Amino acid sequence: MEKKRIYFDHAATTPVRREALEKMLPYFSEVFGNANSQHMFGRDAVKAVDEARDTVARIINAKPSEIYFTSGGTESDNWALRGTAHARRDKGRHLIVSSIEHPAMIATAKQLEKDGFDVTYLPVDETGTVSPESVRNAIRDDTVFIGVMTANNEVGTIQPVKEIAAIAKEKKITMFTDAVQAAGVLKLDVKELGVDMMSFSGHKFYGPKGVGVLYVKSGVKIDPVMTGGHQERMKRGGTTNVPAIVGMAEAFRLADEEREKNAAYVTALRDRFIAGVEARIPDVKLNGHRVNRLPANADFSFRYIEGESILFHLDLAGIAVSSGSACSSGSLEPSHVLLAMGVPEETAHGSIRFTFGTDNTAEEVDYAVDVLAETVKKLRAMSPLFKQFEGEKQYV
Numbered sequence: 001m002e003k004k005r006i007y008f009d010h011a012a013t014t015p016v017r018r019e020a021l022e023k024m025l026p027y028f029s030e031v032f033g034n035a036n037s038q039h040m041f042g043r044d045a046v047k048a049v050d051e052a053r054d055t056v057a058r059i060i061n062a063k064p065s066e067i068y069f070t071s072g073g074t075e076s077d078n079w080a081l082r083g084t085a086h087a088r089r090d091k092g093r094h095l096i097v098s099s100i101e102h103p104a105m106i107a108t109a110k111q112l113e114k115d116g117f118d119v120t121y122l123p124v125d126e127t128g129t130v131s132p133e134s135v136r137n138a139i140r141d142d143t144v145f146i147g148v149m150t151a152n153n154e155v156g157t158i159q160p161v162k163e164i165a166a167i168a169k170e171k172k173i174t175m176f177t178d179a180v181q182a183a184g185v186l187k188l189d190v191k192e193l194g195v196d197m198m199s200f201s202g203h204k205f206y207g208p209k210g211v212g213v214l215y216v217k218s219g220v221k222i223d224p225v226m227t228g229g230h231q232e233r234m235k236r237g238g239t240t241n242v243p244a245i246v247g248m249a250e251a252f253r254l255a256d257e258e259r260e261k262n263a264a265y266v267t268a269l270r271d272r273f274i275a276g277v278e279a280r281i282p283d284v285k286l287n288g289h290r291v292n293r294l295p296a297n298a299d300f301s302f303r304y305i306e307g308e309s310i311l312f313h314l315d316l317a318g319i320a321v322s323s324g325s326a327c328s329s330g331s332l333e334p335s336h337v338l339l340a341m342g343v344p345e346e347t348a349h350g351s352i353r354f355t356f357g358t359d360n361t362a363e364e365v366d367y368a369v370d371v372l373a374e375t376v377k378k379l380r381a382m383s384p385l386f387k388q389f390e391g392e393k394q395y396v
């Protein structure tokens with residue numbers, strides 16, 4: 001029998017879809033020009049990048065001149081935060097980010113603290129939601145930046161970005177949202193959301209890795225991320241990655257076109273999975289918001305056992321998932337997101353993220369529920385914690 005290979009880790013990355021790959025291919029070979037060159041080879045490259053920029057801008061309701069191509073979500077997040085902090089340092093040195101941001105934001109904020117900036121890390125409630133009121137309370141006279149992600153990558157909770165952006169606007173503070181998990185999945189309209197900056201990344205919506213976007217509203221101050229040539233209107237030097245940009249734009253265009261259909265498909269898989277797990281396995285908790293969550297995300301804590309052990313057993317059975325505690329690869333620190341949500345440390349250690357994609361099927365979901373139920377039973381039978389606390393209700 002052929003070994004199963006089931007991929008339930010679409011929040012980590014996705015395969016490049018065929019149409020995007022095909023669109024990219026000529027730009028590795030025949031159309032290889034440097035987009036900065038003054039001759040016909042350069043012009044062909046520029047034309048492709050211009051088209052990609054128009055496509056991305058149209059989908060998020062921005063102007064093409066507000067779209068900056070980067071090397072991915074991490075660079076865009078770094079740039080938004082550091083570029084704003086430095087550009088606006090005369091106005092103030094206080095930055096606000098949520099405590100559940102991606103490490104690309106948290107680690108950048110920590111570094112800026114060492115450079116003399118003040119950072120407030122906003123709390124979240126037990127569903128992983130940032131309240132607009134907590135943002136309002138954190139604002140000081142010298143606040144120059146607010147960063148709250150559109151949707152969380154671990155637990156899938158969708159944030160009230162529009163409400164928070166309205167507060168930022170009223171106080172003339174730059175509002176950024178990391179939309180890496182939301183792009184291609186939720187409708188994103190930068191005008192409607194009222195944000196000044198937004199990041200996303202090609203490989204999270206079936207585009208290539210190593211390419212992303214930072215949207216910067218015209219007139220919003222930001223320092224360059226990379227000094228060098230004149231690329232990206234003097235904000236990001238470096239020879240333009242034409243094939244990756246072309247592939248990302250095509251994947252984004254198709255994701256936008258198919259958005260409702262794909263969301264309905266993965267939501268059905270996710271709900272089938274959640275129902276199966278909750279019916280078959282006692283003492284589990286769905287992390288994140290039950291309703292305001294990404295269509296593809298189901299993040300569970302399985303009490304009394306280690307996420308790593310579950311992951312290992314699922315991997316043996318041909319099922320690829322992610323454990324919250326493995327996020328900072330190799331480290332056994334529990335997820336900062338779950339801890340911020342008030343999940344006890346022991347429970348946080350037993351958490352697994354399942355993220356579904358358009359390439360998954362209901363049969364795969366059913367198989368995973370079976371394997372998971374068996375695995376959890378087996379691991380609990382060996383767990384001293386389980387013998388001690390079984391049945392105690394710690395989740396009320």
Ligand SMILES: *Cc1c(COP(=O)(O)O)cnc(C)c1O
Nearest residue numbers: 072073074102104153180181201
């Ligand atoms: C994946 C991810 C990133 C990082 O994007 P890369 O393109 O992989 O650098 C940033 N933020 C969130 C929310 C993510 O899920």
